[in-house]
Amino acid sequence: QQQVKQSPQSLIVQKGGISIINCAYENTAFDYFPWYQQFPGKGPALLIAIRPDVSEKKEGRFTISFNKSAKQFSLHIMDSQPGDSATYFCAASSSPSGGYQKVTFGTGTKLQVIP
Amino acid sequence: SAVISQKPSRDICQRGTSLTIQCQVDSQVTMMFWYRQQPGQSLTLIATANQGSEATYESGFVIDKFPISRPNLTFSTLTVSNMSPEDSSIYLCSVRQFDTEAFFGQGTRLTVV
Structure with missing residues (x-):
């Protein structure tokens, strides 16, 4: 089944702390794993993405860790800031040659970073 | 990246009526997608x-x-x-070009009364 399970549903972190959001998938055909950030009243925006040929990808304060054997991936936000307060969605899709597969989204994590 | 404009950004509609949401992209794209996002929920294609x-x-x-x-x-x-209160939601337009990432509009917040 094409599901992506995300946890926790909500997260409160102190400013400067590390925020960690976890996702797990079932479909081994997934080969693209993006994370989206959504602020209230806005559409989701791509934050960072990874393909399963690497175990980690870092962009600034944001890091994706990927465990192919466990079918799990996570987002780490280092030095969390109040401006990071948003809802985060993990997602997954597969890319068959010559076609497109829809993106399957996780259930979302509402992050609040308190000063 | 693609810039997506959606209209209207929000609307309040009477039940039984219809609303048309527009999605304009600043570049040619092969595939466009429409999602629904109910309050506090994930995106449903x-x-x-x-x-x-x-x-x-x-x-x-x-x-x-x-x-x-x-x-x-x-x-x-x-x-x-033929809207009903159950249709109250955020409707999002998205585009993707095969191997590129998905880009979203800002959404249309619909309330049906």
């Missing part, structure tokens, strides 16, 4: 719209309720027909 062909609807969504037009490679509309 309504349909995929390719230019020159019928939209493909996901399970639970039908053309009579959510007719879609895709007249060219930069524009699409989604109509929410």
Whole structure:
């Protein structure tokens, strides 16, 4: 089944702390794993993405860790800031040659970073 | 990256009426997608719209309720027909070009009273 399970549903972190959001998938055909950030009243925006040929990808304060054997991936936000307060969605899709597969989204994590 | 403009950004509608949401992209894209996001929930794909062909609807969504037009490679509309309060939601337009990431519009917040 094409599901992506995300946890926790909500997260409160102190400013400067590390925020960690976890996702797990079932479909081994997934080969693209993006994370989206959504602020209230806005559409989701791509934050960072990874393909399963690497175990980690870092962009600034944001890091994706990927465990192919466990079918799990996570987002780490280092030095969390109040401006990071948003809802985060993990997602997954597969890319068959010559076609497109829809993106399957996780259930979302509402992050609040308190000063 | 693609810039997507959605209109209207929000609306309050009477039950039984219809609303058409417009999605304009600043570049030509092969595939456009319409999502629904209920308050505090994840994104649910309504349909995929390719230019020159019928939209493909996901399970639970039908053309009579959510007719879609895709007249060219930069524009699409989604109509929410015969609305009920259960249709109150955020409707999002998204585009993707095969291997590139998905880009979203800012959404249309619909309230049905």
